[in-house]
Amino acid sequence: MTDHPSPTGVRRIDRYCDELLLALRMKDVPGPRIGSVLAEVRAHLVDSGEEPEAAFGPPEEYAAALAAPAPRRSRAARLHEARSGAACLLGVVWLLEGAVSLATGTDARLGPIPLGAAVLAGAGAPWLLEQLVSRSRGRMALGLAVFVVAGAAWGGLDLLVDDAVGLTVHPAVAAGLGLSTLVAGTLAIDRTIDVVVMPFDSPADVDAKRRRSGILLTALLWTPLLLLMAVVVVMAVLLGSAG
Amino acid sequence: MPPTPAAEGPWPAQWLRGVLELAALAVVDRGETYGYRIAADLEEAGFGAVKGGTLYPLLARLEEDGAVSATWRESTSGPGRKWYATTPAGRSRLREQAVHWRAFTRLTTDLLSDPATTGGSL
Structure with missing residues (x-):
């Protein structure tokens, strides 16, 4: 048994654990199980003084040896994901409508077609993500094709129907409604984050990890949305001034 | 006089897989x-x-089967460790498999000791 690994040894252990964490995540292993596996790997390497790959093999192979088939998520969990995704996308659509209307000085219209399409696409997004993670390319391609066709149909129907049946509101109302729906959807997603829990983490540590992951996920989710929104608003203003 | 076996181990990997x-x-x-x-x-x-x-x-498989229980404990002299102990179900599984193993090895030993099988070399 060795005392403490050298700084180089610690770096090698850290690197191996980082790669193992990613490999276990890709196999949908729950966070507390990942924490336990990583702690056991570290303890063994410190005790034995062995090289990580010599003791455990390549991280992907070790992750495959450990990963049990992922249990099917419950109906309630799937419903929660679908609702959260739908809320996020609906929030974006309304927020965009409000922002564009504000920028162009027109009224905002909250039509049933964007609403329906956003709900369906947002609800389907978690499923698409699942196919991406599980590398089901066929299903992923099918899902994307459905999204593209639905998007085209949405555009067509929007032009035909929404002007007739849409609700006209002040742009600030549409933007406010969109922002609050987006925040609600993001918070709902944040609550389901499965953080890596190490064996000696206190409840306060787990809460702090969940908060940090929530902030990171929100930033990841919102940055492209805000960029997209800025582009759409600028284009709408430019097109409006050109017309 | 029967030949003495070569140095013990390394054992064939498939034997170890079965008994580990x-x-x-x-x-x-x-x-x-x-x-x-x-x-x-x-x-x-x-x-x-x-x-x-x-x-x-x-x-992990033994733990999942309920044959061993595991508890994490912090250590003053090294990293925190996961301690394993057999459960009552694990002990009865061990006893049962030990009986089977002895019967199995007896069969194998008898077969390998039979001059008709080994050409009288054992």
Whole structure:
């Protein structure tokens, strides 16, 4: 048994654990199980003084040896994901409508077609993500094709129907409604984050990890949305001034 | 006079695959212990060096089956460790499999000792 690994040894252990964490995540292993596996790997390497790959093999192979088939998520969990995704996308659509209307000085219209399409696409997004993670390319391609066709149909129907049946509101109302729906959807997603829990983490540590992951996920989710929104608003203003 | 066997081990990998789970359970049954010490005890018992990549998935299966229980404990002299102990179900599984194993090895020994099988070389 060795005392403490050298700084180089610690770096090698850290690197191996980082790669193992990613490999276990890709196999949908729950966070507390990942924490336990990583702690056991570290303890063994410190005790034995062995090289990580010599003791455990390549991280992907070790992750495959450990990963049990992922249990099917419950109906309630799937419903929660679908609702959260739908809320996020609906929030974006309304927020965009409000922002564009504000920028162009027109009224905002909250039509049933964007609403329906956003709900369906947002609800389907978690499923698409699942196919991406599980590398089901066929299903992923099918899902994307459905999204593209639905998007085209949405555009067509929007032009035909929404002007007739849409609700006209002040742009600030549409933007406010969109922002609050987006925040609600993001918070709902944040609550389901499965953080890596190490064996000696206190409840306060787990809460702090969940908060940090929530902030990171929100930033990841919102940055492209805000960029997209800025582009759409600028284009709408430019097109409006050109017309 | 029968030939003496060559130096013990390294044992064929397929033999180890079949018996390692039972051997690890037997080591845990001697008293509460942790991963690295189980590997060291197995090596000392003559099973050769058991890699962590083989041992821990096996311990995880035993834990999942309810044959061993595991508890994390902090240590003042090293990293926190996961300690394993056999459960009553694990002990009865060990007893049952030990009986089967003895019967199995007796069969194999009898077969290999039969001059018709080995050409009288054993």
